Amino acid sequence: xxxxxxxxxxxxxxxxxxxxxxxxxxxxxxxxxxxxxxxxxxxxxxxxxxxxxxxxxxxxxxxxxxxxxxxxxxxxxxxxxxxxxxxxxxxxxxxxxxxxxxxxxxxxxxxxxxxxxxxxxxxxxxxxxxxxxxxxxxxxxxxxxxxxxxxxxxxxxxxxxxxxxxxxxxxxxxxxxxxxxxxxxxxxxxxxxxxxxxxxxxxxxxxxxxxxxxxxxxxxxxxxxxxxxxxxxxxxxxxxxxxxxxxxxxxxxxxxxxxxxxxxxxxxxxxxxxxxxxxxxxxxxxxxxxxxxxxxxxxxxxxxxxxxxxxxxxxxxxxxxxxxxxxxxxxxxxxxxxxxxxxxxxxxxxxxxxxxxxxxxxxxxxxxxxxxxxxxxxxxxxxxxxxxxxxxxxxxxxxxxxxxxxxxxxxxxxxxxxxxxxxxxxxxxxxxxxxxxxxxxxxxxxxxxxxxxxxxxxxxxxxxxxxxxxxxxxxxxxxxxxxxxxxxxxxxxxxxxxxxxxxxxxxxxxxxxxxxxxxxxxxxxxxxxxxxxxxxxxxxxxxxxxxxxx
Numbered sequence: 001x002x003x004x005x006x007x008x009x010x011x012x013x014x015x016x017x018x019x020x021x022x023x024x025x026x027x028x029x030x031x032x033x034x035x036x037x038x039x040x041x042x043x044x045x046x047x048x049x050x051x052x053x054x055x056x057x058x059x060x061x062x063x064x065x066x067x068x069x070x071x072x073x074x075x076x077x078x079x080x081x082x083x084x085x086x087x088x089x090x091x092x093x094x095x096x097x098x099x100x101x102x103x104x105x106x107x108x109x110x111x112x113x114x115x116x117x118x119x120x121x122x123x124x125x126x127x128x129x130x131x132x133x134x135x136x137x138x139x140x141x142x143x144x145x146x147x148x149x150x151x152x153x154x155x156x157x158x159x160x161x162x163x164x165x166x167x168x169x170x171x172x173x174x175x176x177x178x179x180x181x182x183x184x185x186x187x188x189x190x191x192x193x194x195x196x197x198x199x200x201x202x203x204x205x206x207x208x209x210x211x212x213x214x215x216x217x218x219x220x221x222x223x224x225x226x227x228x229x230x231x232x233x234x235x236x237x238x239x240x241x242x243x244x245x246x247x248x249x250x251x252x253x254x255x256x257x258x259x260x261x262x263x264x265x266x267x268x269x270x271x272x273x274x275x276x277x278x279x280x281x282x283x284x285x286x287x288x289x290x291x292x293x294x295x296x297x298x299x300x301x302x303x304x305x306x307x308x309x310x311x312x313x314x315x316x317x318x319x320x321x322x323x324x325x326x327x328x329x330x331x332x333x334x335x336x337x338x339x340x341x342x343x344x345x346x347x348x349x350x351x352x353x354x355x356x357x358x359x360x361x362x363x364x365x366x367x368x369x370x371x372x373x374x375x376x377x378x379x380x381x382x383x384x385x386x387x388x389x390x391x392x393x394x395x396x397x398x399x400x401x402x403x404x405x406x407x408x409x410x411x412x413x414x415x416x417x418x419x420x421x422x423x424x425x426x427x428x429x430x431x432x433x434x435x436x437x438x439x440x441x442x443x444x445x446x447x448x449x450x451x452x453x454x455x456x457x458x459x460x461x462x463x464x465x466x467x468x469x470x471x472x473x474x475x476x477x478x479x480x481x482x483x484x485x486x487x488x489x490x491x492x493x494x495x496x497x498x499x500x501x502x503x504x505x506x507x508x509x510x511x512x513x514x515x516x517x518x519x520x521x522x523x524x525x526x527x528x529x530x531x532x533x534x535x536x537x538x539x540x541x542x543x544x545x546x547x548x549x550x
């Protein structure tokens with residue numbers, strides 16, 4: 001079938017403007033023999049939002065490639081020059097991870113920003129996202145750009161944008177940047193016609209030392225010997241984590257050597273997300289081989305952390321909510337004091353941190369999902385000290401030195417917490433038992449309904465719409481008291497104080513995400529009985545929600 005002339009013309013224009021010979025060749029091949037891909041690649045454009053951009057690599061406006069990156073950087077430059085009077089003085093931090101083409105994308109961002117007269121501060125080599133955020137804050141830059149797709153599949157890449165407060169952007173900034181990008185696409189002017197380029201400089205290595213010093217100052221150093229295994233998941237956090245653990249007295253550390261060095265092809269994992277089943281198997285094997293009691297897994301850009309513990313020769317991965325509760329209780333009980341302390345968690349995370357905060361006389365805030373929101377309470381209340389912010393998707397910020405999730409500093413905090421408990425002859429699961437006895441068993445179980453077929457986004461929107469318009473009468477034997485909408489696309493079903501259900505679409509993947517929690521008091525049946533009852537109620541709640549959502 002002949003190719004539509006308008007589609008051919010659009011693809012040819014893109015090919016001619018694309019600076020990358022690889023994607024130009026891909027387009028040329030499709031123009032010669034289209035298999036139906038062109039209509040998809042050119043059927044719209046990646047939408048820039050609060051999560052920035054994230055998509056598979058490839059040609060055209062719906063993929064991550066050098067032309068999309070250059071257009072995006074030009075839009076960011078125009079936005080900054082219009083809204084940040086000090087942009088040409090304070091500049092922008094640009095960093096990248098070790099994914100395929102991340103270095104080229106960072107080069108493109110630096111070139112385009114510099115051409116607009118905005119100085120660029122480049123982190124040397126592949127760098128963790130938390131370090132880039134820390135540097136953005138310490139240099140008082142007007143923005144930070146990190147080229148990363150975090151824990152997405154190996155073929156993906158993306159752009160994260162941080163504002164002058166060193167936090168991820170929120171509305172209306174995302175819309176303003178998106179509009180500026182659209183202007184660039186419309187007029188085709190990626191580089192300004194005149195003006196002198198600004199400087200592009202490499203950041204001082206002392207900033208990395210400052211980051212490590214800030215992390216190590218947040219928690220006590222090791223108090224008892226503890227054997228630890230770690231993995232960098234082929235990402236960029238391995239060296240910094242090893243350095244930080246050693247600085248803080250954790251000398252018995254064993255790395256998964258096959259996953260320690262940055263490698264954007266991720267040769268040992270298909271999906272480098274430590275939340276996914278099987279992804280931490282090599283870490284578990286390392287723990288068993290060396291007899292480690294604690295395993296720490298960073299995701300590829302080192303902003304997330306998975307925690308494994310060894311129990312009688314078997315490994316168990318803690319949930320994000322379990323780690324959040326453990327860290328919250330320990331940081332408030334042992335590490336910090338005062339009535340100016342603040343902890344925060346997202347609306348889809350467990351209610352347990354709120355109860356822990358109340359027990360310790362600490363302020364607690366629940367926010368929308370994502371660290372672009374979780375960092376806001378501390379920014380809005382400078383009189384309070386952020387002790388911990390966390391979300392169930394294994395993201396934690398210990399202290400407020402980084403206004404995003406930080407897997408490296410969280411890994412140190414977990415190691416120090418485990419060492420503290422070990423000095424008392426207590427393991428992390430024992431500490432979790434104590435928390436549940438005090439506040440009740442809080443059992444969470446989340447699941448996703450994936451739909452990446454054409455029309456999936458519309459079907460997810462329709463499911464959310466139906467839930468809003470016609471909520472069920474009951475779930476898991478409990479009456480539905482109502483629904484509330486923390487955000488337009490987030491539905492929280494009110495089932496009383498001991499059941500929780502939240503439904504929302506994923507912001508980065510073709511999924512409808514469902515978050516469930518059951519709270520069961522510990523009474524005469526003791527902890528095992530309470531957990532058994534909670535597990536049965538949780539299964540029923542999940543089954544009812546799967547049937548409801550399809």
